[in-house]
Amino acid sequence: MVSLSQRVSVPARRSLEAIVLPVAALAVALIIFGCFCALAGANPFAVYGSIYQAAFGRWSAWQNTLIRAAPLMLTALCTALPARLGLVIIGNEGALVMGGLAAVVVGLNVGTSLPPLVAQGAMALAGMVAGGLWIMLAGALRHYRGVNETISSLLLNYIAIALMNHLVEGPMRDTSFVTKPSSAQLDPSIVLGTIPGTRIHFGLLYGLIVCVLAYYLIQRTTFGFAARTAGGNIRAARIAGLPVGKLTLAVCFLGGSAAGLAGMVEVAAVQKRINESVVSSYGYAGILVAFVSRHNPLATVLVAVLLGGILASGGILQRAHDLPDATVLVFQGIVFLCVLFSDSLYGKLPWFREMGEN
């Protein structure tokens, strides 16, 4: 009788480890979260059931989940791409806001003068450029001035939000809209449509396409190889003659442009104007998605769908179990901590190790 551990080859076990550990981390997070809910006086199994129903239970729930997953895929790349270069960028929210702002400015100026598809393309491009430049600024400060990119990108979040608030309170304000200070509404003809037969907007396709492209770029091109080399050992990369500065700027630009595109999707498909609602935690949740997917753009799609489901279940937790809406945030925090801890277990569990290594 051949034992299981002898039948599975070593490389297969390595890749199995990369799947088993995050899944185990999620399972442990669910258990801890269940205990938390029990302490708060809710039945954990009923809470799990509600989350599942609200996230993936029915087709309409799936649609809600996917609508939320679309911006998450894009904002996650803002952290995931620079992470391959060894940078920790958390300016996702700011890049999203700048992207949304640029898209609205272009959308309002273009109006109906261009065919809708061209107008949408221009808005997407504007969003990507604005978001990209915003994060590239953090990358440039890192490269030329040695400023910590985590802190600068974080400060840029607050600056972007202040800029947006200033514009919608003053120069861009639509006085006919009284609910809250906002820009004027985009012309209905240039609003992103929905995928036929669903309520899901085309932003989901944007997200999927960009994630696949990002995966291809990082894993299959010379550029991606250079970025990963520099991320692994920056000194070796310099000695090998890699243009570390240009790589830093380019990767930060690409990451930021993904988050900027998320901003464009949010304003062009969901909000239809820009105001404070665009600052809706997709940025910070994107950081979580990036870390849980271990900065792999394809895994990002999966994790974004999972987290989109969790976000979609926020309302039901409040209505059915009398839990505050911050419950979802607590759950995210627990998942994040468990996943980080699971990182320290790589190579430690005997079964995943090579035979003679013990």
Next chain:
Amino acid sequence: MAAESLGLWGIPLGIIAGTLRGSAPFLFVSLGECLTEKSGKINLGLEGTLLMGAMSAYGVSYLSEGWAGPFWAPWLGVIAAGLSGMALGAIHGWLSQQPRVNDVATGIAMIVFGSGLAFFLGKPFIQPQAPQLFTFDWGSWSSIPQIQAALKISPLFLLGVAIAPLLHWFFRYTRWGLYIRAVGDSPQAARAMGISTFKVRMASIVAGSFLAGIGGACLSLYYPGVWTERISSGQGLMAVALVIFAKWNPIQCLWASMLFGGAQAIGPAFQAVGVDSYYYLFNAAPYILTLLIMVVTCSPQRTLVGLPGALGKEE
């Protein structure tokens, strides 16, 4: 309005008042971050600690008013804020010292977890009014209400001002201060001395989080003196930049905190005299200031003066 009668003098007065009021949370958080970073670890999660501290201080002050009275209840709140900070700090200290776990990533996770927990537990305390800490009214000599309001000094602020030189002395002249600096500068040397880097870092992070929790109490029990989910505007995160600006020196943390508190007061001060067209841009002043300071003080060629050698390095 009295503000109008002061004319443009209302602006500097407003900024001074805001400095005295708003620098206390910066001071506590930056001292906490300074203590943490001296041991060679970064704690970005102090933003979550600050929120958790603000919530626990407010909640405990409100709940204990019945039997502790309106004078002592807020002080129980301050202690609760520190203890809740220590609890979060213990999680960060343990997790960020596991192999291959990045302390920056742990910090971000702790922001999510800490703020989530604070909003979750703090939901019932958004409406009720909790007893506030008393203040020293050093402005009663003046008949101008703005000056009276500006010189309402919190004992917490004075406590923070006292802790800054104390911490400086602690780092420089005590055995434990030396341990922390050794662990932060050269963990290998510290281990050779027989010091447990794990324990020293754990203690530094937990103690730093205690201070940051009290910083949260400044927000909810002094100024602005309420508990809402938007009470912190990133002070916990700015503390990291502030410590860099202060060159890891507790006494300079004091000056830096006052600078940041003042920068934060620019927007409201202009608004009070009727200039509010740039309110949001003025509100971004602390962030822009932080960024500019970092651009000026950092350099890719040389390491910063006072930078703990092992900070941000994987072992």
